[in-house]
Every structure is written in structure tokens, then in C-alpha cells.
Amino acid sequence: MACRSTYAFAPRTGGDVAIHCTLLICLSLTAPVLASDRSHRTCTATEPITEALFALGQRTGATITYDSDSLPQVKVCHIGAELEIGAALEQMLAGTGLTALRTGTLAYDLRSAPVNQRPATTVRVPTGVEATNDAGTLTVQGTRIGASRISPADVIFSANDYDQVGFATVGDAVVHAAGQMSSEFVWGDGAQFADLRGLGINFTAVRINRGWLAPTAISGVAFDLNAIPLSFVERVEAVDEMRAAELGLRALGGTIDIELKKPGAPLAWYAIGGAAGGGMQRQVAASVGTDRARWSAGLWVDYFDRKELPGQSRDFSRDQNYSEYGGPDYRSRATWPGNVRSTTGAPLPGLSASFAAVPDGTPDRVASIGDFQDTAGEYRLDSLRRFSSILPATNRRSVLATVQGKSRSIAPFAELMGVWRDCDYRYTPPTVLDALVPADNPYNPFGAPVYVSRLFLEIEPRQVETESRWWRLASGLRGQLGAWQWSVTGSRSEEFATRWANHALDDRRVAAALASTDPATALNMFQAGAAGSPELMDSLQLPPSAFNIRSFGTAAAATLRGPLFASVGGDAIGSFDAQWRDERSVGARTVATAQAGLDIPLWVLEAHLSTRWDRFSDIGDIATSSYALRWRPLPGLELHASLASQFRAPSLFEMFGPGYEVVTAVPDRRRGGEVVPVIVRGGNNPELPLARGDSTSFGFTVSPSALPKLTLQADYWLKQIDSRIMTPPLSLVLEHEAEFAGLIQREAPSAADLAAGRPGVIRSVDISMTHVGGLEASGIDASVSYRFLWDIDATLAATWMDQFATVDVPGTAPTTRLGVANPRGTVPRWRGALSLKWQSELASAALQTRLIGSYDDMVANRRTGRQLHPQAFVDLQASMSVEALWPDTGLSRGVRVTVGALNVLDTPPQYSASGLDVGFDPSLSDPRQRFWFMRLEKQF
Numbered sequence: 001m002a003c004r005s006t007y008a009f010a011p012r013t014g015g016d017v018a019i020h021c022t023l024l025i026c027l028s029l030t031a032p033v034l035a036s037d038r039s040h041r042t043c044t045a046t047e048p049i050t051e052a053l054f055a056l057g058q059r060t061g062a063t064i065t066y067d068s069d070s071l072p073q074v075k076v077c078h079i080g081a082e083l084e085i086g087a088a089l090e091q092m093l094a095g096t097g098l099t100a101l102r103t104g105t106l107a108y109d110l111r112s113a114p115v116n117q118r119p120a121t122t123v124r125v126p127t128g129v130e131a132t133n134d135a136g137t138l139t140v141q142g143t144r145i146g147a148s149r150i151s152p153a154d155v156i157f158s159a160n161d162y163d164q165v166g167f168a169t170v171g172d173a174v175v176h177a178a179g180q181m182s183s184e185f186v187w188g189d190g191a192q193f194a195d196l197r198g199l200g201i202n203f204t205a206v207r208i209n210r211g212w213l214a215p216t217a218i219s220g221v222a223f224d225l226n227a228i229p230l231s232f233v234e235r236v237e238a239v240d241e242m243r244a245a246e247l248g249l250r251a252l253g254g255t256i257d258i259e260l261k262k263p264g265a266p267l268a269w270y271a272i273g274g275a276a277g278g279g280m281q282r283q284v285a286a287s288v289g290t291d292r293a294r295w296s297a298g299l300w301v302d303y304f305d306r307k308e309l310p311g312q313s314r315d316f317s318r319d320q321n322y323s324e325y326g327g328p329d330y331r332s333r334a335t336w337p338g339n340v341r342s343t344t345g346a347p348l349p350g351l352s353a354s355f356a357a358v359p360d361g362t363p364d365r366v367a368s369i370g371d372f373q374d375t376a377g378e379y380r381l382d383s384l385r386r387f388s389s390i391l392p393a394t395n396r397r398s399v400l401a402t403v404q405g406k407s408r409s410i411a412p413f414a415e416l417m418g419v420w421r422d423c424d425y426r427y428t429p430p431t432v433l434d435a436l437v438p439a440d441n442p443y444n445p446f447g448a449p450v451y452v453s454r455l456f457l458e459i460e461p462r463q464v465e466t467e468s469r470w471w472r473l474a475s476g477l478r479g480q481l482g483a484w485q486w487s488v489t490g491s492r493s494e495e496f497a498t499r500w501a502n503h504a505l506d507d508r509r510v511a512a513a514l515a516s517t518d519p520a521t522a523l524n525m526f527q528a529g530a531a532g533s534p535e536l537m538d539s540l541q542l543p544p545s546a547f548n549i550r551s552f553g554t555a556a557a558a559t560l561r562g563p564l565f566a567s568v569g570g571d572a573i574g575s576f577d578a579q580w581r582d583e584r585s586v587g588a589r590t591v592a593t594a595q596a597g598l599d600i601p602l603w604v605l606e607a608h609l610s611t612r613w614d615r616f617s618d619i620g621d622i623a624t625s626s627y628a629l630r631w632r633p634l635p636g637l638e639l640h641a642s643l644a645s646q647f648r649a650p651s652l653f654e655m656f657g658p659g660y661e662v663v664t665a666v667p668d669r670r671r672g673g674e675v676v677p678v679i680v681r682g683g684n685n686p687e688l689p690l691a692r693g694d695s696t697s698f699g700f701t702v703s704p705s706a707l708p709k710l711t712l713q714a715d716y717w718l719k720q721i722d723s724r725i726m727t728p729p730l731s732l733v734l735e736h737e738a739e740f741a742g743l744i745q746r747e748a749p750s751a752a753d754l755a756a757g758r759p760g761v762i763r764s765v766d767i768s769m770t771h772v773g774g775l776e777a778s779g780i781d782a783s784v785s786y787r788f789l790w791d792i793d794a795t796l797a798a799t800w801m802d803q804f805a806t807v808d809v810p811g812t813a814p815t816t817r818l819g820v821a822n823p824r825g826t827v828p829r830w831r832g833a834l835s836l837k838w839q840s841e842l843a844s845a846a847l848q849t850r851l852i853g854s855y856d857d858m859v860a861n862r863r864t865g866r867q868l869h870p871q872a873f874v875d876l877q878a879s880m881s882v883e884a885l886w887p888d889t890g891l892s893r894g895v896r897v898t899v900g901a902l903n904v905l906d907t908p909p910q911y912s913a914s915g916l917d918v919g920f921d922p923s924l925s926d927p928r929q930r931f932w933f934m935r936l937e938k939q940f
Contacts (some may be wrong), residue, residue, distance in 0.1 A: 773807020
């Protein structure tokens with residue numbers, strides 16, 4: 001009876017695959033030399049082919065199946081870590097009469113000729129452990145980054161994919177390479193957060209080497225992907241699969257798993273890039289390391305610097321008059337020089353109109369009424385967005401050091417990462433809008449009080465400066481005890497962040513300067529020159545305000561995995577995990593977690609069951625469970641399904657973060673649209689409870705043996721959240737006062753109010769974070785990949801959304817967000833990505849098109865009647881090995897040059913009313929437009 005074996009391993013935490021990806025670059029640069037001598041190559045070391053397959057699966061995470069009695073009992077040349085899986089198999093099998101047929105993304109089947117036979121029984125055992133059953137089947141199966149692979153719906157970006165592209169952070173890679181899954185938000189401090197499925201940044205989990213990550217200090221609710229340079233990363237997995245037993249509801253949208261590199265050959269590179277009008281960036285990175293038989297160690301450093309991309313460089317921010325698109329004119333009357341208007345609505349003294357623009361011809365003298373004759377009845381308007389940063393200036397310095405033992409029985413490991421970041425975000429210069437200038441202001445030519453609106457260009461633009469210092473240390477032991485795998489790990493992270501607000505005006509000092517009768521201390525708002533002396537302008541500014549926040553995260557975890565009992569299809573594998581963590585930032589919390597899982601093989605069927613228990617020191621206990629099935633009824637066909645109950649605890653920032661209180665004018669619908677000043681309170685809510693939800697999915701994967709280069713996959717998924725944590729929009733609370741009971745406080749109605757049948761005047765509105773309604777989203781993910789002639793890899797992946805409905809007002813029916821613009825993140829009905837990749841010894845090229853379907857424009861929860869057209873963004877890059885081109889030149893050794901562009905067609909953002917004064921939908925648009933880059937790499 002033929003014994004069919006399967007080897008499927010993940011790299012150990014930290015990524016053994018980093019070595020082969022790094023050395024693969026060296027191999028591609030020296031390929032001509034190697035190719036010329038391949039026929040005469042001699043082995044310096046040999047090993048049995050079964051052991052070679054075992055090691056290859058362990059290093060690459062691939063699944064390799066074969067009939068063991070078809071393998072010749074011979075030794076093959078030792079396959080080094082410099083080869084990727086396909087090339088390694090080709091070299092290994094040369095002369096054996098076997099071929100490797102690709103049956104999946106990282107799946108290969110060894111065969112001598114196509115056969116049609118019943119699929120062999122699979123035994124699921126821990127990574128690195130061999131076991132046999134009565135059917136004579138051998139399986140060694142693990143995962144890419146150690147998680148259950150019951151549901152295979154994931155998108156993987158390896159260093160080989162993004163090293164040649166102009167990305168500098170994990171955030172860049174996710175939003176471009178997983179266009180069918182991700183929507184991301186960039187905030188003023190330069191942070192970028194994953195928002196898979198459009199469910200919100202709170203519902204996407206981010207991990208490093210499967211380790212827990214505390215939220216970024218400034219955001220407080222999610223981890224900033226821009227904190228980690230891609231030069232430190234071996235692989236990123238964007239996974240939308242059942243993760244309940246490991247991560248809870250915060251992974252309902254998906255998981256971003258980041259695997260750090262392992263040491264390889266010394267490498268250095270320099271990259272530059274930029275967009276039209278600014279945003280120039282440069283990156284310098286280098287690595288050194290040693291890889292010994294029993295241990296390895298490495299050091300990586302990365303320096304990244306990006307200049308500001310100013311609003312003046314883009315049409316949508318240079319001119320905020322969107323009337324040509326059917327939108328409003330968002331230009332401001334606060335300009336330089338400014339505008340004057342009457343306080344009574346009557347014509348200004350000496351003029352025929354109630355308003356006038358400050359004339360341009362008065363830079364160095366006191367203006368008179370006669371100077372305003374030509375500008376009477378004219379407003380000067382300006383776009384304030386042109387002064388703001390589209391992308392803030394950012395500087396980042398990073399270092400990573402790792403060390404890892406290689407013993408199977410017990411292997412220590414440690415990794416230390418530090419990131420220092422500075423960000424400078426500029427926005428509107430100091431302004432006054434309808435500021436009252438008394439009649440006795442020495443520069444007021446009208447002899448009556450007037451309102452003046454003006455920009456103070458004499459003062460530096462307002463800016464927010466953010467400094468962040470983050471480090472993380474993780475260490476532990478892992479190994480095997482008989483047939484069982486175990487690990488004990490601990491981690492500690494700390495971040496200290498400071499945010500300064502500069503050049504803000506002190507309203508009281510401005511009012512005093514406007515009312516001053518002394519020409520030396522009074523503001524001159526009626527001329528085109530400076531409004532006052534430099535000393536006077538400096539005196540109007542508030543001192544820089546600083547907001548400091550420090551966050552700590554401490555975690556300890558232990559895992560145990562191994563065979564529990566014999567099942568019909570092989571050994572049932574049990575997993576036991578325990579974790580304790582301590583979070584401290586604006587508040588403090590400890591969490592204890594225990595979970596158990598069981599994988600049971602039943603011939604061609606595999607079942608997964610897991611349960612999890614969490615105890616929160618500030619919230620209480622919760623238990624969740626998950627179930628999954630995987631069925632292989634035919635060769636090359638897999639069916640899978642999963643069901644999980646999940647939860648999300650509110651973050652410390654949401655519960656105990658800073659609150660705020662501002663005064664703003666709002667219209668009161670219940671008083672006939674009367675506009676009144678209202679105190680608006682917002683921010684934290686210590687009473688937030690747990691949020692609960694469920695996740696369901698089922699689908700199939702087809703890898704036909706007749707077409708080994710073809711893989712098809714489709715999955716239907718359903719996400720349900722019983723209640724969401726959110727800040728209710730002010731307009732929504734005002735419109736639904738009865739439903740948001742208690743959030744609006746009014747004065748007692750006066751006698752006139754009672755007679756008119758109206759309530760008292762609004763005095764305050766509370767829009768603090770709260771539990772609102774639920775969310776239900778469902779859709780289908782589908783992908784097809786195929787390798788054409790000339791080794792061109794083509795992949796088309798798309799997501800079609802069936803529903804995305806939310807309850808934003810308590811007690812009301814769900815409202816669909818599918819196919820309509822939304823300021824919380826637009827969810828189009830479909831998204832997709834088409835990629836073509838080609839690689840040879842001399843050069844490589846890649847083209848990717850990100851596709852976004854059409855959707856209706858909307859503002860203030862009402863459709864505008866406009867539709868945004870389908871969008872396509874094309875990325876193109878190419879690289880060349882200088883050594884392969886000129887192999888006899890010593891200086892060219894290990895040199896590769898890469899050039900390319902993101903959004904090569906320079907497709908601008910479409911106008912969307914949902915973006916209000918921004919003018920476009922920020923959740924689906926890249927304001928950089930075309931971004932070019934060049935990279936020079938040297939391997940030693």
C-alpha cells in the first residue's frame with residue numbers, strides 16, 4: 001500500500017523564510033554565473049530526499065505531498081536557504097523522474113505521471129512531529145505563522161513581493177496589495193490603521209510574530225501600521241478567517257499578522273520617491289547577521305524621511321469651490337487681506353453695500369472709506385485647505401535586533417525593536433471670522449463697529465507636532481517534548497508620545513487688540529499690509545500646548561500542542577494556550593485568557609473546535625467558542641466552513657481617555673431652526689460594556705491536477721455585531737432627540753415657549769462614546785490565479801458585498817451603508833485587484849490594478865443624486881540585476897536597481913460631498929496621486 005506523505009510547515013516565529021528571501025536576491029544577481037556552471041555542479045553535502053523535503057517544508061511553510069514508495073531511496077544535494085520553493089523543488093528532483101505540480105499558493109504534489117486516485121488519509125500532527133496511522137499515511141502539518149488553517153481565505157505579501165516596490169511601511173503594503181480587503185485611515189499624526197471589511201479600525205487585529213500588540217499611545221484604540229518599516233518584515237498576512245479562539249471580536253474584520261525577518265547576507269539599500277508638488281521621501285536601510293548551525297543573530301537599521309505634501313499642490317485643496325460638481329463653495333471669507341461687513345445689515349458708512357473686501361492697494365498706510373469704493377459689495381474668498389498638509393512631514397529611525405537558538409528540544413529566542421518618530425502636520429493659519437472691531441479702533445475708517453474676517457499670514461501656520469518613542473522586547477523558549485510542541489514567551493512594550501499644538505490664537509488677547517485705542521497695540525484689519533508689529537502678533541498667540549501620553553504593555557503566554565488520541569483519519573491534535581497581559585495608558589487593566597482547541601481528522605474531513613475564556617479586571621468574564629470543518633471530497637477540491645462567537649472589550653482610551661468640551665452654534669429643529677450656541681461634550685465613557693458578535697463563513701478551493709498552475713477560491717462570509725462602540729454624530733443626535741434620550745439638555749421652557757408649543761433652548765449635547773446599534777455585513781471573496789507562458793503569474797481577487805447595514809440610532813431600522821459614501825468609511829459593492837508578475841535572472845516586472853466599484857454620493861445621511869464612477873489605480877514597477885547584466889564587473893556584484901510608480905496614470909480623487917470641505921472620499925482615495933520611486937540595493 002502506498003504511503004502518502006504531506007509536509008507542511010511554518011517558519012518558526014521570527015521567520016526562517018527570511019534567510020531564503022534575502023539570499024534569493026543574491027542568487028538572482030549571480031544567476032548567470034551559476035547557470036553557466038550548473039551542469040558541472042558538485043554537491044558539498046547530501047541528504048536523503050525525504051529529509052530534504054522535510055527541511056524545505058519547514059523553511060518555506062509549504063505543503064508538499066507525495067507517495068512515499070515512489071521516492072527513490074537516494075540522496076540529493078543539500079538545498080540551501082537561498083532558493084524559493086519552486087526553484088528548490090526543481091533542483092532537488094532533477095534526475096529522479098519526479099515532477100512537482102503546484103496545487104495551491106504554497107502547495108505542491110510530487111508525481112511521476114498524472115493519476116486519478118482517491119485522496120489519501122491525512123493525519124494532522126504538530127509542526128515538526130512525524131506520526132503514522134493504520135492507513136499508512138504520514139502528515140507533518142503546520143501553519144504559516146502558527147494559526148489554524150481551517151479557513152484558507154488570506155492574502156500574503158512576502159518580502160519578495162514588496163521589497164521591489166516603493167513601500168516604506170506595512171500600511172502602504174496592505175492598502176495596495178490587498179485592495180479587495182482593506183480601507184485605511186491616515187490621521188494628522190501620520191498614523192495609518194487597518195480597517196478590513198470597513199468594519200472599523202477597532203475590528204482588525206495586528207500582531208508581530210503572533211505576539212500581542214498594545215494600541216498606539218496617541219490613538220489609544222488600534223496599532224499604527226506605519227510604526228514598522230517594511231525592511232524589518234519578512235511577510236505580512238492579511239487574513240479574513242475564523243480567529244475567534246485566538247483574538248476575539250477585535251479580529252472580526254480580519255487580522256494583520258506581521259512576521260519579522262531572520263538574519264541573512266548583509267544588505268544595504270537607498271530608496272527615493274515622491275509625488276508631484278512635494279512629498280519627497282528617502283529611505284536608507286541596512287542589515288547584518290550571522291546564521292550558525294545552532295543559533296542565529298541579526299541587526300537591522302532603517303532611516304525614513306518624508307517632506308510635507310502641501311495642500312497647495314492639489315486642485316481639490318487649492319480651490320475649495322466645488323460648485324462645478326454640484327457641491328457647495330467651501331471657500332472662506334477669512335482671507336488675506338480680509339473682508340468687512342456691517343453689524344446691522346445696513347450699508348457700511350459711506351458705501352452702497354453692507355460688505356466690502358479690504359483693498360489690495362493699502363499695504364503701508366491707514367485706509368480710508370474712499371479706498372473701499374471699488375470693493376463695495378465684493379467678498380474676497382480663499383481656500384484654507386491649501387495651507388494644510390495633505391501628507392505631514394515625517395521622520396522615523398528604527399532598529400531591530402534578534403537572536404534565536406535552533407535546537408529542537410529547547411530553543412531560546414529574543415527580539416528587540418525600537419522606533420523613534422517625529423511628525424509635523426500643518427493646517428490653517430490663525431484666522432478670525434466676523435471679529436468685532438469697535439468704532440474707536442484707530443484704524444477703523446468707518447467710525448462704526450464692524451465685523452472683520454481675516455487670515456493672519458504674519459503668524460506661522462498652526463501645526464501639530466507629534467513625537468513618539470516606542471520599543472518592544474520579546475523573549476522566550478520553545479521546543480518539543482516527545483510528540484508535543486511547547487513555548488513560553490514574554491513581552492514588554494512601552495511608548496511615550498507627546499503632541500504639541502503651536503501658533504493658536506488667544507481669543508481674549510485678539511479681542512483686546514481689536515478694541516485697543518492705542519495705535520501701537522491695536523490691530524489694523526483694514527489694510528493689505530501687516531496687521532501689527534511682530535511683537536504684537538507674537539503676543540496674540542497662546543503658548544504651545546502639550547498633550548503627553550504613555551502606554552505600557554506586558555504579556556506572558558504559554559502554549560502546548562500535540563496528539564491527544566487516535567481518530568478515524570489519524571491523531572487528533574489538541575492545543576492549550578494561556579495568556580496574561582497588563583495594559584496601562586490612560587487607565588489600567590489586566591486580562592487573563594485560557595483557551596483550548598481540538599483538530600480531529602476524519603478521513604477526508606477535518607473538524608476544529610475551540611473554546612476561550614477571558615477575565616477582564618474592569619469588565620468581567622466572557623466565554624466564546626468556534627467551530628470549523630474542512631472537507632476534501634475529491635483531489636484538488638476543498639470545502640470549508642466556520643462559525644464563531646466573538647467579542648470586543650472597549651479600549652482603555654475609549655473608557656478613560658480625555659474628554660472635551662466646546663461651544664458651537666447648532667440649529668434647533670424643534671424651535672423652527674433657531675441657531676443657538678451649545679456646549680458639546682465628548683470623549684470617553686467609563687460605562688462602556690463588552691461588544692459581542694458572530695462570524696460565519698463557508699467556501700471552496702479548487703486546484704485541478706489537470707491544470708496545476710490554476711487555483712480558484714471563493715468564500716461567503718457573514719459578520720454580525722450586536723452593538724458597536726462609536727461617537728454618535730452631533731447632527732444625528734439633534735435629529736433624533738427622542739431616540740438619544742438624555743444626551744440633549746435644555747433649559748426649562750419659558751412662557752412664550754409654552755404658548756408656542758416648543759421646548760426650551762438647548763444648552764448642552766453629550767456625544768461621548770456609547771453603545772449604539774448593531775452591524776451586519778456579508779459578501780463573497782473570490783480569487784483566481786494562473787501561471788501563463790513565460791512564467792507570468794496572474795492573480796485576480798475580488799470582493800462582492802451583499803449587505804452592509806448598521807443601526808446608528810437606537811430603536812430604529814437598520815440603514816444600509818452599502819454602495820453609498822460615508823464619512824466613517826465607504827463600503828462599495830465590489831472591490832478587486834488584478835496583478836501580473838514576471839521574474840527572470842536578469843530582471844523582474846510587476847503590474848497591479850486596484851479596482852473600486854461605483855457608489856452613490858451622500859452627505860448628512862442623504863443622497864445627493866451623484867454617482868462616483870468606478871475607479872482603477874495602476875501600479876507598475878520593474879527591477880534589473882546589474883550583476884546579471886555585467887557579470888564581469890566587480891562593482892556590480894550584488895547590485896539591483898528598481899524603478900516604478902504607484903498610480904502611474906495619475907488618477908485624481910473624484911469629488912465627493914461626503915468629504916465635506918476636503919472635497920473627496922478619504923477612505924477610498926490616495927491624495928498623493930502619482931508617486932514615483934527608485935531603489936538601489938547592494939548585497940554583500
